[in-house]
Amino acid sequence: MAEYRVGVLGATGTVGQKFIHLLRNHPWFRVTALGASERSAGKTYREATNWTESTEMPDDIAEMTVTTCEPDRMDVDFVFSGLDAAIAGDIEKAFAEAGKPVITNARVYRQHETVPLMVPEINPDHIELINEQQFDPNGRGFIVTNPNCVCIPLTMALKPIWDAFGVESVILTSMQAVSGAGYPGVPSLDILGNIVPYIGGEEEKIALEPMKLLGKLENKKITFADFPIQAAAARVPVVDGHLLSVTAKLKNYPGDIEKVKEAVRNWRSPIADLNLPSAPAEPVHLYDDPRYPQPRHHALAANGLQVGMGRLRESKVLDIAFTALGHNTIRGAAGCSILNAELLHARGYLKR
Amino acid sequence: MAEYRVGVLGATGTVGQKFIHLLRNHPWFRVTALGASERSAGKTYREATNWTESTEMPDDIAEMTVTTCEPDRMDVDFVFSGLDAAIAGDIEKAFAEAGKPVITNARVYRQHETVPLMVPEINPDHIELINEQQFDPNGRGFIVTNPNCVCIPLTMALKPIWDAFGVESVILTSMQAVSGAGYPGVPSLDILGNIVPYIGGEEEKIALEPMKLLGKLENKKITFADFPIQAAAARVPVVDGHLLSVTAKLKNYPGDIEKVKEAVRNWRSPIADLNLPSAPAEPVHLYDDPRYPQPRHHALAANGLQVGMGRLRESKVLDIAFTALGHNTIRGAAGCSILNAELLHARGYLKR
Amino acid sequence: MAEYRVGVLGATGTVGQKFIHLLRNHPWFRVTALGASERSAGKTYREATNWTESTEMPDDIAEMTVTTCEPDRMDVDFVFSGLDAAIAGDIEKAFAEAGKPVITNARVYRQHETVPLMVPEINPDHIELINEQQFDPNGRGFIVTNPNCVCIPLTMALKPIWDAFGVESVILTSMQAVSGAGYPGVPSLDILGNIVPYIGGEEEKIALEPMKLLGKLENKKITFADFPIQAAAARVPVVDGHLLSVTAKLKNYPGDIEKVKEAVRNWRSPIADLNLPSAPAEPVHLYDDPRYPQPRHHALAANGLQVGMGRLRESKVLDIAFTALGHNTIRGAAGCSILNAELLHARGYLKR
């Protein structure tokens, strides 16, 4: 199978580095262009980048020359974007207008009416929203986004339950890893042996994005789901892996927690048949041991793309409670973008 | 004022050490006897103890000889007990029967019908239960307990709200410090850069003990409060200070979060007038900064006896949400026992 | 190539688990027997083990029944031993006497006159000591050991320098990960946000074992190397990877640090030609960036089998200084045993 030539926008940042790390052996996607700021343009990637991945920088990437993030500087079939929200809006639009599909982790277009906010295992049908996009009159360029790093594991863990019983309300406390704040991000003086019980802006996203994810595509529009999510987002001294403590009221609680466990265990991903190269065999794994999942031990399950659930139990206040864990920079960010791209290919939205 | 001669049961353990640390300059209570296991008896305290407090072991205590935990070996006016639950039952009973008041942090008698489960700022009137105790026919010996280290800050933070508006249900996630598990306690391999989302037995205590604390003393019995508490107890890489993320439904939510804040700020401790030497001027402090309180920065406020509250806000699912922080080995254990003893003195229950 | 049937002694412990983890896809060695204590014998491995590896327990291993560590219970070609030193002596001897080669990480036989203390990249020729062993009159059973987890990276980093210039004395401070103490090992209360500047017994091993490793096999005996090593061993809050800060005086310092760097970079492993499946292409890697190597980022280089060196520079007091990093439970323990086994196979010491 011929490869796509892929660009990475924001290639020197932490999300950009994660894209490069995750794509280093990808069977379909080959990184051939690296976009970054004026300051980095013209340098080799090695010179321009403070590499923070644990694997070594791939040698071929290291020697590539970084360019600015302009469509005519990057001769590629499509781009992944790890740009900061502050600058992503204009740049991503420019690429889409120039006919280059943009698969982005930035939040700018997440609530745009014609942009899918997509997790392949949750709402792959939202992909059709792309047909409504007007960025590129020739219809080649478009934008697809993925949700926030808490929303992804939260909604993935809820999806089997939502499908079987409906959800009426959710209360959660998220214990979030420092890698979620990028680099330099959280100062060590704030977090060593400590917890910071507030992350600005996070709780609003957690309340909003799952509504679009679980929404229905009807008449070329998304009708949002509608239930309240009360979130408390805390930063904890963990490197990778957001752990969520969730309590939920269901529309139709079956009165027996075992039936909820069954629903989770029997749930089947809607993209299971596509055999996408990065798709985990079991997107949501329910652990029996009440001590599991734990960030340091289980965030990397299925190469960081599996969401772990644990302690699924009855709640004395609402109906059920559980924990959920997702690798925040893989499942919750760059890895989800790559899955989105694989789905786009499978559905014929990408051209070489 | 003449001093009481005080014994510490379980003196070589972590709770016992905390008693000794906190009592080192106490105006009323002087440690004059140290009880521990057969293995330690006969040694000096210095020899018998793996001291883990950060302040130095007091020199006078260091040279004292440890005895076994038997009433006739310890010539004291009363004892504090930091014994393990596994052995506390018989020993504490023996002291009470021998006419020595026992003020204990162990959990054995917390649900005993005539034993007060007491936090001075919450339910000082429960002290009268002592009059119903039958341990000592002469009426001098008795047992008083304090609650679990999560229940204390949780119930203290809820008390002003309970008084003003009533509470219907509570959902909380507790992020608990490793010192709560004693020494050696939590292995570092389990907790460095990690979270363990389960602490065996903890959630049951969190659901039960506040019911007795908030219960009413009627006809010489406690009528328990009755509302559900759904807890998720997680261990986090923090040394001292349990941080709680709480959501609650109130009996009569005033519809305005500012009124709840006022109720917390205007709440007055029922023991404020007693001027007990360890009592914090402000037992519950509500922070404005949403990043506060944090374990490393605020657990030691008011010498570790103040409970911090923060982020008091409306909940989209129940009525209100907030964070609460308490120093687990001071406010949540030995410090609360000492406050109980001070109240017992003030109420005339202790004799020299 | 036909596989060896391999047993793991101490299979439920942390070193035993590491053997099982590292051997899960080994091309030559297949784990077919699991030995542990009486308490575990008869249970499945899943039941008997508190699995602490981050990868999942292999399904086939999980269902195997654990036996006691007795030669006639384990029908294997040879065994790896991760036994505690307290019990390893008798058991390992029994296996060797029964004709089963023992490749052990335990320290009991490290200084035994006829037992090789071996790291394949350092002293593969010491393998011939086996021929002097008397454990098994039939000559099939024998014992091979690997050194302590600090001695391995220290001696590997010194080897190119030793070969080129000789070494007269070494001073080092080792900053050692908690996994080196096994499980439960280091209590979290001792090490969270802290350093413990003493590890009992460690400094003596660090001074002694490199002397045998760098010794010469002459007349069927090892003539030890002879230079002083002054070590200070500290425990630090790191999960995996011992980092050493080393200063050394050389026999013939060339007066130019660049020549020392060249010697390290041009050094060639004596087993390079054997293409052992686990052998890293570059056993010792010298980093240019003075911030590297770091435990969390580089301990797993080459699957945890590469030793990282950094900051190679002149010393104002002795001749040279550098840092060295080795993954303590892979390069410094189970991984080195597996390399030893691969070398034993290549040299014809193992039989199926």
Next chain:
Amino acid sequence: MAEYRVGVLGATGTVGQKFIHLLRNHPWFRVTALGASERSAGKTYREATNWTESTEMPDDIAEMTVTTCEPDRMDVDFVFSGLDAAIAGDIEKAFAEAGKPVITNARVYRQHETVPLMVPEINPDHIELINEQQFDPNGRGFIVTNPNCVCIPLTMALKPIWDAFGVESVILTSMQAVSGAGYPGVPSLDILGNIVPYIGGEEEKIALEPMKLLGKLENKKITFADFPIQAAAARVPVVDGHLLSVTAKLKNYPGDIEKVKEAVRNWRSPIADLNLPSAPAEPVHLYDDPRYPQPRHHALAANGLQVGMGRLRESKVLDIAFTALGHNTIRGAAGCSILNAELLHARGYLKR
């Protein structure tokens, strides 16, 4: 005794905050002016400051208005400076020229010929260098500096040994707390569960500053001490307290480590008779337990002003080895400046 009116330069930074924290109950020095950047000037201290001390910001200080760092804006008797080196040079000179003594933790003037680099317990006689200063023609203004946060505990630990036996060379590895890098300082992604074995510029200071500290004042000049110090400076995940692993060659090693221990234990601080309010009774404490001192448990001994030594033992390579611990932001920074000011008062160098 009447109080001095004291200004703090760089009052909103981390060193400035530490000055305010340490001076909150000082018997002689009262903070009456707060200098910071243009950006902060005009605001209250509470508004201008991201307070990171664990104690609460003193109420009276909180309401003070911050000014720019100009002598005529700050009506004080002298100033403490916690300014960044980048701007300290001009500002400190301006204050000295305006007749305001400057007691600074900044490094700019540490090697200035007429500026004492002073630790009261080490070289109080260097105070006379002030008489040679030309900053203020009226002779009231001057500058006094204290050394780097590693040099202070290192030189204090060496001083008793230097006095008794002389020192020929030193090799050390410093394991340095994150608070040494200020705020935001070290990113958590760099240091959680990790070690960074390099701190730019640090090792040069460690080699140089002790030479001036241990130098002799002769003919109104300092003749520097002259011996090599080989340092390796690493950052570790510790909040406060630099731990040093030191090996040293002595001029006249007595051949018996007990004699070195005696020299440390019998050493008497040259300022012991002055009874300075912040001076620790025992500036250097030698622990017997080989596990001590440890950063989290002992850095705050004597309010953070005592240097802990441990593991004093013979070295097989040089003569002796030991560990030393100092609280880097108290003993190693602001606390040392305050001690310098107390000595200046006692010697009559400060005027009200």
